Amino acid sequence: MTQPIRSILATDCGSTTTKAILIELTDEGYRLKVRGEAPTTVEKPFDDVTVGVINAVTEVSELAGRPLVGEDGRIIVPQQGDAGVDLYLSTSSAGGGLQMLVAGVVRTMTAESAERAALGAGAIVMDVICSNDKRQPHEQIARIRHLRPDMILLSGGVDGGTTSHVAELAELIGAADPKPRLGSGYELPVVFAGNVDARGAVREALQDKTALSIVDNLRPTLDHEHLDPARDQIHDLFMEHVMAQAPGYDKLKSWTSAPVMPTPGAVGAIIQTVAKQRDISVIGVDIGGATTDVFSVFPSAETGEPVFNRTVSANLGMSYSISNVMASAGIENVLRWVPFDIDESELRNRIKNKMVRPTTIPSLIRDLQVEQALAREALRLSLIQHKDFATELKGKRRARDISEAFAQSGSGDTIVDMMALDLVVGSGGVLSHAPRRVQAALMLVDSFEPMGVTKLAVDSIFMMPQLGVLASIHEEAATQVFERDCLVPLGTCIAPVGTTKGGRPLATVTLELPDGRREITIGAGDLELVRLPTGQSVRCRIEPSKGVDVGHGPGVAFETEVEGGEAGILLDGRGRPIRIPSVAKERVAAIEQWIRNLDLYPRESR
Amino acid sequence: MSHAYTPGLKVSEAAEFLRVRLLPIPGDVLVKQGEDVEPESVVARALLPGNVVTANLARLLGVAATDIPALLLVKEGDAVTKDQPIAQSKGIFGMFKQSANAPTTGVLESVSKVSGQAIFREAPIPVDVKAYVGGTVSEIVPGFGAHVDARGTMVQGIFGIGPEVSGEIVIASDDPARPLLPADVKPTHRGKVLVGGSVARLDALRACVQAGVAALVVGGIDAADLKELLGYDIGVAITGSEAVGLTVVVTEGFGELAMSGRTHRLLSDVAGRKASVSGATQIRAGVMRPEVLVPHEIEVIEKTETDSGYMHGGSVVRIIRDPHFGELGKVVDLPPEPARLDTEAKVRILTVALRSGEHVTLPRANVELVDERL
Secondary structure, rough: OOOOOOOEEEEEEEEEEEEEEEEEEEEOEEEEEEEEEEEEOOOOOOHHHHHHHHHHHHHHHHHHOOOOOOOOOEOOOOEEEEEEOOOEEEEOOHOOOOOEEEEOOOOOOHHHHHHHHHHHHOOEEEEEEEOOOOOOHHHHHHHHHHOOEEEEEEEOOOOOOOOOOHHHHHHHHHOOOOOOOOOOOOOOOOEEEOOOOHHHHHHHHOOOOEEEOOOOOOOOOOOOOOHHHHHHHHHHHHHHHHOOOOOOOOHHHOOOOOOEEHHHHHHHHHHHHHHHOOOOEEEEEOOOOOOOEEEEEEEEOOOEEEEEEEEEOOOOOOOHHHHHHHHHHHHHHHHHOOOOOOOOOHHHHHHHHHHOOOOOOOOOOOHHHHHHHHHHHHHHHHHHHHHHOOOOOOOOOOOHHHHHHHHHOOOEEEEEOOOOOOEEEEOOOOHOOOOOOHHHHHHHHHOOOOOOOHHHHHEEEOOOHHHHHHOOOHHHHHHHHHHHEEEEEEEEEEEOOOOOOOOOOEEEEEEOOOOEEEEEEOOOOOEEOOOOOOOOEEEEEEOOOOOOEOOOEEOOOOEEEEEOOOOEEEEEEEOOOOOOOHHHHHHHHHHHHHHHHHOOOOOOOO | OOOOOEEEOOOOEEEEEEEEEEEEOOEEEEOOOOOEEEEOOEEEEEEEEOOEEEEEHHHHHOOOOOOOOHEEOOOOEEOOOOOOEEEEOOOOOOOOEEEEEEEEEEEEEEEEEOOOEEEOOOOOOOEEOOOOOEEEEEEEEEOOEEEEEEEEEEEEOOOOOOOOOEEEEEEEEOOOOOEHHHHOOOOHHOOEEEEOOOOEEEEHHHHHHHHHOOEEEEEEOOOOHHHHOOOOOOOEEEEEOOOOOOEEEEEEEEOOOOOOOOHHHHHHHOOEEEEEOOEEEEEEOEOOOOOOEEEEEOOOOOOOOOHEEEEEEOEEEEEEOOOOOEEEEEEEEOOOOOOOOOOEEEEEEEEEOOOOEEEEEHHHHEEEEOOOOO
């Protein structure tokens, strides 16, 4: 019998910080031992990502009290006695991550499938070129030349269909003769995942000008999407071509026990693993400094099969892109979450100062409240983009029944159903490092507006990327650490949807708490918190008023089990969308009331 | 007491600055190693492949793509002029022939037998790379450009806008804490690099544009004024291509913030000299800060703390977030254990002695190293 893996070291090289975690096999299975971090060092004066990796690992080594780095400056693999680890893995989004251009024939069909494949692989999609994007060919060529992506994914046509459009796209790319973003001495990788009959024409147009690779069609028929071969190829090329150009990655690559994965691809992998194992609908969100990634797994309404989607809101983030959050959301939308009056010009300067000095952190409560207001808007806008993208396959032929015809539903409807959502997992500094967990819970509820009964959790210390790459080679260890050390349960949100007349409550919730039964009525505009610690779950009867839905249909009462967490049970009667008073004085009063009810911030600040 | 890695902005009167000046595609290098260059000297030149224009001949002629080669009037690689007939259909019994004309002047690069698409390449576009800074060519990168090496005063800003420019340094305000007023900007400042005070409001910025000032170096700028000047809001800090007719280097941040005394003093010392200024800022992925470079003779290159990036007891830091935003102080303690802030966040902290003598405890992330002496 082979010896089990005793210890695993995993790093995530982010654009700002390199994070390292050490996992060890204990009597209870795999557990997180310690973590460490250090600034990422892909920039001058270091120009070598492994410097930051070694700094972060050295911190881990000091905290764990055992050597992990050898005298040769490399991570010791495999474990020898007390020194080193059996596996070393890494993800990376440093240097701007993986930036891709996607091309397909029809925007809502093959181009959208290609975009889904690229996003699922962890890329930032810089642009989508397609035959019907209303740009003239010369404008498309100019755009391709200007962008300088790391890689291009070309799709188009179902197998056996017409080849001329996809050939035309390949010719446009060939004519543009695009250069890769990093390094001038290598050819730009292009992946063709389109109509098999067009392979010859694509080869003719691109073989001599690019590093062309051909994989199975990602949309072999209109009714079927087959993204895995394209995604896998993108991962391989990311390592071989793109990362090989970044400073120090050749060295990093030679250290790891499995290929380095793009960070968002790894997060997607762990979200899918969890959705599959628990058989639930999940939304995961990672709000970073520059971008916000949203991941979801929902069943297709048509096939019932779980469908994974990922979107990247490229310019919605909490530091580099924070100013864009303000510009995209509008100052009124940001201010509606702030429980005090603030001068608009001062707010704009404060946000711009965060943009140019992205690593600073709020040390005043008011500063924290402004950042959390911006986070709500970044999250809200990211979910809107995600819902628009996560749809049933467009262009699909299908039979409709009479109810669907009346409901005007059809191909292209979003599959993100907030009433059916079981779990929201938040990640990223503003959520994971919120000083009180209830702040993270409310940020998720305010921005995503879950309906009915939904569990809330955060990634405790940004471990999802490392666990995602670990899941690719050791699923057991990844899921054990995810359940025990990564996921911090915040609790459950109960949000009735609908309105009542004459001031009647929206719903009555009866909780069988450890200290006795408690009956709570949720009125319109109410926001209450019932503390229920992590690890406890209680029976709960929910009786909505006529016309109000909490998940089982308007006015339908039901019983369920609700889980506690670091926040507790959040009873949200503020409506969907959440209604916030528009008059400043009333708004401040309402938010102050919610802050008091949830004990959201330290008392002396109020 | 331990030390911590904290990046800072470089402000030095005796720095070495090497600027790598490369073409985006291979071309001709026009300078030699050891040659002295001025900011305007062209270091390398290339011809970018011309723009591409397409025409789908199969659609224009109403024939199958496979028939196109037989209908071409010119060969692939031939030069064509706009509206010149390039393909003609056979018509019916030799009549009703349709022609397809060249949509532009250039070369017929290729014609596809699959799609029927013809690709025309226009004349190449010349691209010059200038030296940007006055100095000596220290290394040639064959086919791409050169390294230009110079020594002198270097001031990095926190944020900027506008392209690379050069001009003579003029001090507009002797007081680094006084706002720059429109009246400070004179017609004689055309083409100059103007050094202002604590803030340049919209009227002062517009006065600079109107007077033809090449670049403005100032302590602070108001976010709303910047939006007004540009006509749009900068959402992500990637700048350098703004075309408002003025390059701006902001040394401290957004709002009214006195320019650091050392920055003002160093720039005052080189008043009258020629400076190279770039507003290009990129906070993410390849950090790039705006800069003012003033070449002059120096004997010894100054090694500063910001070069090392490591902070220790006695290091001078600037506080870069409220409270005490903009104040300078000396590090007196760097406790290794994280501590709780008012917000209840548990982070690594440091204690700084402010100039007033007050000791304040702050997150380590909220200070940056400065090459100031207190």
